[in-house]
Amino acid sequence: MYEERLSRVAGAVLWTRTVGAAEGGPYRVLPDGCMDVIWCDGELIVTGPDTRAHVARTPAGARFAGLRFAPGRGPAALGVPANELRDLRVPLDAVWPGAAARRIAERIGDAADPGSALEDAVTGAVRGPGTADPLLAATAARLASGGSVAAAAAAAGLGERQLHRRSLAAFGYGPKTLARVLRLQRALELARRGTPFAEVAVAAGYADQAHLAREVKALAGVPLGELVR
Numbered sequence: 001m002y003e004e005r006l007s008r009v010a011g012a013v014l015w016t017r018t019v020g021a022a023e024g025g026p027y028r029v030l031p032d033g034c035m036d037v038i039w040c041d042g043e044l045i046v047t048g049p050d051t052r053a054h055v056a057r058t059p060a061g062a063r064f065a066g067l068r069f070a071p072g073r074g075p076a077a078l079g080v081p082a083n084e085l086r087d088l089r090v091p092l093d094a095v096w097p098g099a100a101a102r103r104i105a106e107r108i109g110d111a112a113d114p115g116s117a118l119e120d121a122v123t124g125a126v127r128g129p130g131t132a133d134p135l136l137a138a139t140a141a142r143l144a145s146g147g148s149v150a151a152a153a154a155a156a157g158l159g160e161r162q163l164h165r166r167s168l169a170a171f172g173y174g175p176k177t178l179a180r181v182l183r184l185q186r187a188l189e190l191a192r193r194g195t196p197f198a199e200v201a202v203a204a205g206y207a208d209q210a211h212l213a214r215e216v217k218a219l220a221g222v223p224l225g226e227l228v229r
Helices: 074-078 098-110 114-125 134-144 149-156 160-171 175-192 197-204 209-220 224-228
Strands: 002-006 012-018 025-029 035-040 043-047 054-058 063-069 089-091
Touching: 012 114, 035 074, 035 098, 035 114, 043 098, 063 074, 063 114, 098 114, 134 149, 134 160, 134 175, 149 160, 149 175, 160 175, 175 197, 175 209, 175 224, 197 209, 197 224, 209 224
Parallel strands: none
Antiparallel strands: 002 012, 012 063, 025 054, 035 043, 035 063, 043 089
């Protein structure tokens, strides 16, 4: 069972998952521009922003609690540039001091509500300034709504090269890659509502359905129809 809600931690969503008896095994995690802090049965990891799908494997009965930081928000809270964690899953003690990470894991493991305990622990141990760069937050919002990189750079008052350099630390990659990832998420949302794929391509900002198919395969590793099923 999977549930999520807006977190008390700024810029994050709290999610929880218990893997049912018939749900164990591999599952596909798609790139979304986000960074997560995840607790799973006593272990704490940080996931960096992905450039491609990641296939994870979990046993039946596993319990998860996670904080998913919106694009650009993770580095401000965790105190580490996003590009240092791109396409990586690392123990929390690789980002924060080991003693602090162990205390947090123990506190969550002893709690009746691991999700709320994770929120409390991260709030009390935030190592960065806690506030994302508003310029880059606005850039992420523009790209998420389908705006071009050129338009986002102009709105930010930056050249495209300047925006690329600043985006690496905030998002883990340049704005063009972030735009591709966020476009994939728009396409998936439309397709899962039952929108025909040809209409998905137009509405999500692809040149045509063939372009949609190529991009989904490149980022997700499987065709759109398989993702929807």
